[in-house]
Amino acid sequence: MSEEDELAARVVAAMYARDRAAQTLGIELLETGAGFARVAFTVREEMLNAHDSAHGGYIFALADSAFAYACNSRNDACVALQCSISFAAPARAGMRLVATARERALGGRTGTYDVEVTAEDGGVLAFFRGTSYRVSAKVI
Amino acid sequence: MSEEDELAARVVAAMYARDRAAQTLGIELLETGAGFARVAFTVREEMLNAHDSAHGGYIFALADSAFAYACNSRNDACVALQCSISFAAPARAGMRLVATARERALGGRTGTYDVEVTAEDGGVLAFFRGTSYRVSAKVI
Amino acid sequence: MSEEDELAARVVAAMYARDRAAQTLGIELLETGAGFARVAFTVREEMLNAHDSAHGGYIFALADSAFAYACNSRNDACVALQCSISFAAPARAGMRLVATARERALGGRTGTYDVEVTAEDGGVLAFFRGTSYRVSAKVI
Amino acid sequence: MSEEDELAARVVAAMYARDRAAQTLGIELLETGAGFARVAFTVREEMLNAHDSAHGGYIFALADSAFAYACNSRNDACVALQCSISFAAPARAGMRLVATARERALGGRTGTYDVEVTAEDGGVLAFFRGTSYRVSAKVI
Numbered sequence: 001m002s003e004e005d006e007l008a009a010r011v012v013a014a015m016y017a018r019d020r021a022a023q024t025l026g027i028e029l030l031e032t033g034a035g036f037a038r039v040a041f042t043v044r045e046e047m048l049n050a051h052d053s054a055h056g057g058y059i060f061a062l063a064d065s066a067f068a069y070a071c072n073s074r075n076d077a078c079v080a081l082q083c084s085i086s087f088a089a090p091a092r093a094g095m096r097l098v099a100t101a102r103e104r105a106l107g108g109r110t111g112t113y114d115v116e117v118t119a120e121d122g123g124v125l126a127f128f129r130g131t132s133y134r135v136s137a138k139v140i
Numbered sequence: 141m142s143e144e145d146e147l148a149a150r151v152v153a154a155m156y157a158r159d160r161a162a163q164t165l166g167i168e169l170l171e172t173g174a175g176f177a178r179v180a181f182t183v184r185e186e187m188l189n190a191h192d193s194a195h196g197g198y199i200f201a202l203a204d205s206a207f208a209y210a211c212n213s214r215n216d217a218c219v220a221l222q223c224s225i226s227f228a229a230p231a232r233a234g235m236r237l238v239a240t241a242r243e244r245a246l247g248g249r250t251g252t253y254d255v256e257v258t259a260e261d262g263g264v265l266a267f268f269r270g271t272s273y274r275v276s277a278k279v280i
Numbered sequence: 281m282s283e284e285d286e287l288a289a290r291v292v293a294a295m296y297a298r299d300r301a302a303q304t305l306g307i308e309l310l311e312t313g314a315g316f317a318r319v320a321f322t323v324r325e326e327m328l329n330a331h332d333s334a335h336g337g338y339i340f341a342l343a344d345s346a347f348a349y350a351c352n353s354r355n356d357a358c359v360a361l362q363c364s365i366s367f368a369a370p371a372r373a374g375m376r377l378v379a380t381a382r383e384r385a386l387g388g389r390t391g392t393y394d395v396e397v398t399a400e401d402g403g404v405l406a407f408f409r410g411t412s413y414r415v416s417a418k419v420i
Numbered sequence: 421m422s423e424e425d426e427l428a429a430r431v432v433a434a435m436y437a438r439d440r441a442a443q444t445l446g447i448e449l450l451e452t453g454a455g456f457a458r459v460a461f462t463v464r465e466e467m468l469n470a471h472d473s474a475h476g477g478y479i480f481a482l483a484d485s486a487f488a489y490a491c492n493s494r495n496d497a498c499v500a501l502q503c504s505i506s507f508a509a510p511a512r513a514g515m516r517l518v519a520t521a522r523e524r525a526l527g528g529r530t531g532t533y534d535v536e537v538t539a540e541d542g543g544v545l546a547f548f549r550g551t552s553y554r555v556s557a558k559v560i
Contacts, residue, residue, distance in 0.1 A: 337481020
C-alpha cells in the first residue's frame with residue numbers, strides 16, 4: 001500500500017468514526033485510497049418514497065458520502081460546494097447499492113469527483129458529480 | 141382556494157401518507173399549491189457528518205421532497221431526472237430548515253423546479269434545482 | 281449610484297473592452313451593479329444548429345457572460361468553477377435574448393449566481409446557475 | 421462497421437451539414453458511433469475572454485456539439501434538457517481541443533451523456549454532462 005493510500009485509510013476511518021449520518025444510514029466503508037472511496041448500503045423500507053422506490057435523498061446521501069471520503073482522503077479538510085445527480089433507474093427495497101467515488105481533477109482549492117451508484121448486477125442507478133472546496137484545516 | 145390548488149393539496153396529502161422516507165426524516169408538510177410545495181424538518185444529531193454539520197444527503201433529501209411534491213402536484217406522476225444543489229452555508233444540529241419549491245418551467249413531459257433551503261432567520265443554506273419527467277400515470 | 285455600483289460599472293467596462301468573445305458574439309452590456317449584470321444579443325443565422333434553433337453553446341455563452349461580469353463586479357478576479365443550464369424553450373434566428381445575472385450567495389472564495397435568459401416577451405428560455413471561484417488578483 | 425454505427429455516421433453527417441453553428445465555430449467531426457461522438461476545434465483569438473482564456477461559452481459549445489451528435493446518433497431526434505460543465509483548467513489561444521461524448525444511460529425518452537474536453541496532451545480541461553430528451557421525430 002502506498003504512503004498516500006495508507007494516509008487515506010487512516011483519515012477516512014477517523015471521519016467515519018465521527019460521521020453519525022453514515023452510521024444512521026447504515027453505510028459501510030468498503031475501500032479507500034488517495035482521491036478514492038467506495039461505500040455501500042442496503043435500501044430499507046423506511047427509505048422508500050411515495051412511488052415505492054428509494055427516495056432520491058438516500059441515493060444522494062450514499063453518493064455524497066463516497067464523495068466526502070474521497071475528497072478528504074488527502075487529509076486536507078474539504079467541503080462540498082456543488083453536487084449534481086442524474087437518476088438512471090429506481091432502487092427498490094432490499095437492494096444493496098454501491099457508490100464509487102473517483103477524483104477527476106484537483107487544482108488550487110477545488111476538485112471534481114465522479115461517483116457512480118450501482119446495483120449488485122453492476123447496472124448504474126445514478127451518476128453523481130461533486131465540486132469540493134478545501135478549507136484551511138486538516139482532517140486528523 | 142383555486143381548483144388546481146385544491147387538487148394539489150389532495151395529491152400531496154396522499155403522497156405524503158405513503159412516503160416513508162419523509163416520515164423517517166421527520167419532514168413536515170407546511171404548504172402546497174399547483175407547482176408549489178413547502179416542507180420543513182429539524183436537523184438531528186444523527187444527521188451530522190464528520191465536520192459536525194448536517195450531512196449533505198439530508199439537506200438534499202429535504203429539498204428533493206419539496207421538489208417531488210411540487211412536480212407531482214398536478215396529479216401527473218413525475219420522477220426526478222436530474223438534480224443539482226449548491227451549498228451556501230452549513231446547517232447545525234437543532235436548526236429548523238424550510239425548503240420551498242417553485243415551478244419555473246413546464247413543457248412536454250419535463251419541468252424545471254427551484255428549491256431554496258432556508259434557516260429560520262431567512263438565510264439561504266442551499267440552492268437546489270430539479271428536472272422532472274412525467275411518466276404516464278396519475279398520482280391519485 | 282452607490283460606490284460599489286460605480287466600481288462595478290468601471291470593472292465591467294474594462295473587462296468588456298478586452299473580452300473578444302463578447303464582441304465576436306455581438307453581446308451588448310445593458311446594466312451592471314455589485315453582483316449583478318444584464319447583457320443581450322440577437323440570434324444570428326450562423327448560430328443555428330441542425331434543429332434550426334440557437335445552438336446551446338450560444339445560449340450558454342450569453343448567460344456565462346452575464347455570470348462573469350456579475351461575479352467579477354466587485355473587482356476581485358473570479359473564474360467559473362462549475363455551471364449548469366436548463367433549457368426551457370428554443371430560441372430562433374432574429375430573436376433578441378437578454379441574460380440577467382444575480383448573486384445569490386458569496387462566502388469565502390466562492391459564490392453562487394443565477395442567470396435567466398429571456399426572450400423579448402419575457403418568457404424564460406434558459407435557467408443558468410454558476411459557481412465562481414475568487415483567485416488572488418484584482419480585475420483593474 | 422456495425423449497422424448502428426453506420427446509421428450513426430449517416431445521421432451525424434446530415435446533422436453536421438445543416439449545423440451552421442458547428443461550422444461557424446470551426447468544429448471538425450472526428451469520429452461517430454451509436455451513442456458516441458468526437459469533435460474538435462482550435463481556440464481562436466476571437467474566442468478569448470477578459471482573462472485571456474477561451475470563453476466558457478466556446479468550451480461548452482464544443483462539448484455540447486459532441487453531446488448533440490451522440491444523443492441524435494440513433495436517428496431519434498433529441499434535444500438537450502439540462503447540461504452541466506466543470507472547468508478544470510483554462511484553454512489558451514491556438515490550443516486544439518477535442519471533445520468526446522459517451523452515452524452513459526438511455527431509458528424511456530431520456531438519456532445521460534458524459535463529455536470530456538481534452539487538450540492535445542490528454543489533460544482534461546472540462547467535464548460536461550448532458551441530459552437529452554427524445555422528441556417524436558427522426559433526424560433523417
